[in-house]
Amino acid sequence: MxxxxxxxxxxxxxxxxxxxxxxxxxxxxxxxxxxxxxxxxxxxxxxxxxxxxxxxxxxxxxxxxxxxxxxxxxxxxLMLPLPNIELEITNYCNSSCVMCPRSKLSRKKGFMSEYIFGILTERLKELPVNEVEICGVGEPLLHKNVAEYVKKLKDIGINRVRINTNGSLLSDEKARALVESGLDSITISFHTIDPTKYFWMMKGLNYYNVLENIKNFIEKYKKNVEVTITCVVSKYNIDEIEGFKNFWKEISIDNIYFQNIQSRAGNLYSVENPAQKCKCPVFEQGLYISFEGKYLSCSNDFSGESSWGSIEESGLKECLNYKLNLIRKQELFEFCRYCDYDFQEQKYLKTNFHKHVTYPGV
Known part of the structure; x- marks a missing residue:
């Protein structure tokens, strides 16, 4: 019994x-x-x-x-297993990508202070966090302390620290600092291999400079850091998939992550999926912390309406208990109904491409 x-x-x-x-x-x-x-x-x-x-x-x-x-x-x-942390050290960005509705970002903008980061590292000691992904809706390399923050995360025992970047600021000096800090993995957003398309798909960035940064990083640091190229697939680049894989294979990159373009909870284009308001593996398996130290549902909360507290007010255990109650009740957030994220379709692939779907307007 x-x-x-x-x-x-x-x-x-x-x-x-x-x-x-x-x-x-x-x-x-x-x-x-x-x-x-x-x-x-x-x-x-x-x-x-x-x-x-x-x-x-x-x-x-x-x-x-x-x-x-x-x-x-x-x-x-019964306890919510500890999620991987998605850490936003800034929500400023030096690009305006067509697949990112940054113009809809209405919550406060800024950089994570050393004070907030210090509280974060103490909170992370409460539970055995496996991975911290420095990402969010900004460009992490804009933060002057990014390498220092990576080192501190490794110093407290985080097994895997990963950064998502557009690669524009990945100078040799910055790359060396990140590698020396103990960075485990870097994911670089690069959505087209056509220079002309690149300039308007990733406005504000220079195709040739970014490509040179990537090649330099691969040549010097591939043995030290896992490198992945990520590409958001839309009608603008769907015709490039095979060429895209071959292009990066010649540069000795094997990890390519193709991801369908998303509505970003209705911020990029209009879609309604009421069932998404009841269940979301992204929310269940991840924990998003903003530059202010606020707990948010995910990177698609452009207004901050999902915040239920901050690392200053409550620890990870309290945060996870709150999430577990929402999951049990199947009551997520109102904007979730406008999200078309398909968890089952998002996979890391070795120079392969999962099936795609066509979305309206993009």
């Missing part, structure tokens, strides 16, 4: 394998349970935190299997 109270976990999904429906958990996706009316009945019963009643004794083995698959969890084991 299971003595602890049991509850249905978040992160569940259904999939079909060989014509049969299975239930799995995104955090344990090697273990699937074939769905049945009995399993649906058990899952429905444990949507609230309850003890296993005696009448379910005959189903104990099945309940134990659901616990093993992380479809059900005991009260003492």
């Amino acid at each position: 299971i003595s602890e109270k049991i509850i249905l976990t978040p992160y569940l999904f259904k999939t079909r394998i060989n014509g049969k429906e299975y239930i799995g958990n995104l955090l344990n996706n090697k273990y699937f349970i074939e769905n049945s009316e009995k399993i649906e009945e058990i899952m429905n019963y444990f949507t609230e935190l309850k003890n296993v009643p005696e009448k379910m004794n005959k189903d104990i083995k099945l309940i134990e299997s659901l616990v093993k698959a992380k479809i059900l969890a005991s009260e003492k084991n």
Whole structure:
């Protein structure tokens, strides 16, 4: 008999394998349970935190299997697994890319202060965070302390520190400082290999300068830092995919991340997906911290309306408990209904391209 109270976990999904429906958990996706009316009945019963009643004794083995698959969890084991941190050290940017609706950014703009960053590093010591991705809706290399912040993150034991950049400020001096700070991975946004298109798709940047920065980084530091090129696919560059892969392969880059263009929660173009307001793996598996130290849902919150606190007010445990309650209730944020992010389509690929879809107007 299971003595602890049991509850249905978040992160569940259904999939079909060989014509049969299975239930799995995104955090344990090697273990699937074939769905049945009995399993649906058990899952429905444990949507609230309850003890296993005696009448379910005959189903104990099945309940134990659901616990093993992380479809059900005991009260003492139910906690939101620590997400990777997406850290915005600035939301200023030196480019105006066609796939980024920065003109809609209405929340305060600025740079993360040493004071806020100091609080952050103390908060990160509370739980064993695996990865911090320095990204957000700005260009991280604009921050004068970016290399220093990377070093401090590594010094407190963060296993993997990654930076997303447009590469325009990746001078040899900056590159060397980042590598010496202990940077593990760098992702560079480069959305077309056509110089003419580049100048208007990534306004404000110089195609040839950025390409030279990338080549220099590859030549000197590829052995030290993982390098990925990311490309947002739209009608403007869909015809380049094969040439794009070959282009970067010749420059000795194997990791290419193709991502469908997104509505950015309705900020780039209009779309409505009410189901997205109830469940979002991006929200469930990530934690976005703004330059002010505020907890936000994700980088698509351009107004700051999803903020439920800050690192000054509450630690990571309190933050994760709040998120878990939202996930249990399936009540996310109003702007989520205008997001068309498809989690299942976003994959790192080795010079391959996942299937794409065409979006209106882009």
